[in-house]
Amino acid sequence: MNYWPLIGILLILVGFILKFDTTAVVIFSAVVTALCSGMSITKTLTVIGQGFVDNRMVSLYFLTLPMIGLIESHGLREVAVKTITKIKKATPGKILNVYMYLRGLGLLFGIALSGQVTFVRPLVSPMVLASAEAQGKLSPHEREMLKARSAAADNISNFFTQNLFVASSGVLLISATMKSLGHAVSPSQIALYTIPMAVISLLVESIDNLWMDKKRSRNEA
Amino acid sequence: MVNSLLIFFYSLLGVCMAFAGIESFKAKDNPARYGTGLFWLILAVIFIFGDLLPAVVVGGLVVIIGLLSLFKQIQVGHIKDVDSATAAQFAKKLGGWIFLPSVVLAVVSIIVGTFTPLGGQVAIGVGSVLALIVAIVETKAPVKMVYTDTHRILRSVGAVGMLPQILAMLGTVFTAAGVGTLVTKMISGAFPTGNRFLGVVLYCVAMALFTIIMGNAFAAFAVITVAIGIPFVVSQGGNPAVVAALGMTAGYCGTLLTPMAANFNSLPVALLEMDDQWSVIKQQALVSVILLVCHILLMYFLAF
Incomplete structure (x- = not known):
């Protein structure tokens, strides 16, 4: 052998x-x-x-890029930022939850921007910190935790919802790999069986975020 | 019909890649402009003429890409950013309609892929072209702008964007070289085959572990699905679509736990000016473990 x-x-x-x-x-x-x-x-x-x-099909998602490039230069980020800024007057956990669902919705339609650079740094993290500060002064440890949680919320919604889009690179890689292994599956089947885990992961992280709110308000009291 | 449509879409993509190549050559401020331009032109040739060229020639071209990358000759360089004044002006004018082309892309891809015999890949091509047309009509963008945005976004995605296809190629080579069979032989000595639940546990945990070690779930998927997913889960009657879809995201549970995934776990530490390199991972740890358990259960119950 x-x-x-x-x-x-x-x-x-x-x-x-x-x-x-x-x-x-x-x-x-x-x-x-x-x-x-x-x-x-x-x-x-x-x-x-x-x-x-x-395996050229794996790179087919490149074909979606000219359109994304064009709407990017015509205000995609600006409109997305405006939508997210509308989540005002909420607890940190609720802000993160709404952001996660919006991010998932974007990914469902193939808008795969770098969330950490585009939204978390300029927008989500400052909003979360401001909302927490409105409830009371933050210790350095709390600030660190809230920043990290903002980054985590983006990662989790990004990872588990991106494969809902049939032309995402993950779906195409899965489909091509399975085909070369002799068990062909179509991109839409992959997207279909991504749904349950996408829902579960958003739910789990949402609950964790609300739990964080609860813990924080208990500490305040 | 399906094949000639596919060749058409691959060629269309090849033309976009050629644009990226020409513009990369012209980017005088990029020290690696010749290598980068060559990279895109090689890809353009493979995408347009892939079916006509002998495979051995394409293999040689792929190795050249590897060498270019090894010697740091493929670099994104400095790419002019979006003009923020134009963007703000159109954002005001279009509002939520800016998302219309994306919706068209997703809806058309799904409808064509599900209700026509053309298949998922052609559907993505049709969706992309229609969505681009909608975007052009909506923004009234001149041809020159479409060209600029096309090469801008392709070049900024760069070699990283080609990685999934290169990994898929590796999976094919592993299969041809019999790597899957070898690993199966080795593992089945220590691990009982024939138990569906244990097979699912082994596959999901291995996906997460390999992703933790490599920092890249795509790479783990190419290796672990050949070696474990197929022999221990699919061959025992598991639905391949379920196993593959959940196998990949089981790997993502590993991504949440590893400092090797710098883009996701280290980049935010720098961006958000945090103190502890592990802060993001600490916030993700509990959820990651819960989700991995969910993956195992869901795969077991959905696949069989």
Whole structure:
């Protein structure tokens, strides 16, 4: 039994942990894996080339970008920011919850902006801090916790709702990988079975946010 | 019909990539402009002529991309940001209508993908083109602006955006090299096959663990689905769509826990001027563990 092809997995692990150039690590691992399984150089390049061409569908989400670029230069961020600013006069947990649902709604329609840069830093975190300060003075520890919670809310809604959109890169990667493994599934099936977990994760984080509100008001009293 | 439509959409994408290549060459302030331009032009060639070129040539081109990336010759460089005055003016004029093209994209993609025999990929192409047309009509943008925004956003996504396809290629190579079979043989010595629930636990936990180690759920998915997801869950009768959809997001539970996922867990620490590198992860830890357990249960009950 030839166990050498497994070195490819090891290379990926080590390369990612040591933060080498990601693209180079993955392509290098593909070359080494193929060579170690006994393929010739020509065969190796053929398998890599065929694998790349057959998986072009994964990059189809690039086709959605010209439209996103165009609406971005015509005020997408500005309108989104305005929508979020409308959540005033609420507790920190409630602000975060409304933000999470809006963010999920955006992702459902393929608007995958970097939430941390676009919304959390300029908007959500300051709103959460202001709302908490209105209830009383904040200790440095509380400020740190509220900032971190704002970032966490964006991550959670982002991760678990992005695959609701059929042309997201995650859905396309899943669909292409399953096809090459001989178990073809369509992008819309993937999006469909993402729904339950998207709902559960938003619910769990919402409850956690409300629980945070409750704990904070208990500490005030 | 479906195939020629797909080739059309891949070619269309290839043309956009060629735009990004030409503009990358012209970006004189980017020290790596030749490498970056070459990167995009190689992609343009593969997307337009992929079906005509011998696979061995494409393989060679992919290795060249790897070398360019290794020697730091693919760089986003400085890209002119959106003109904020124009953006603010249109934001006022369009209001909520700015989201219309996105809604068109999602709705058309789903409808065409579900109710026509064209399939999900062609549906995304049709949706994208219609959505772009709606956006052009709505903003009355001149052709030059569409061109500028297209290469601007493609170039800013850059090599990072190609990573999913490169990982999918790696998955194909792993399969061809028999990596999946090898791992299965190794694990099945220590782990009982035939137990559905244990298979689901193994797959979900492995996805989360590999993502914690690598910091990238996409990479973990390509490896772990070949090695564990298929042999231990799908081969035992698990619905592949359920297993794959939940397998990927089980990996995201790992992303919530790892400092390796710098974009999500370290970037906010810097952006929000926090003191503790672990603050964001601490806030996510409990929810992540709860969600991982939910993944296991949901996969077990939905897939079988």
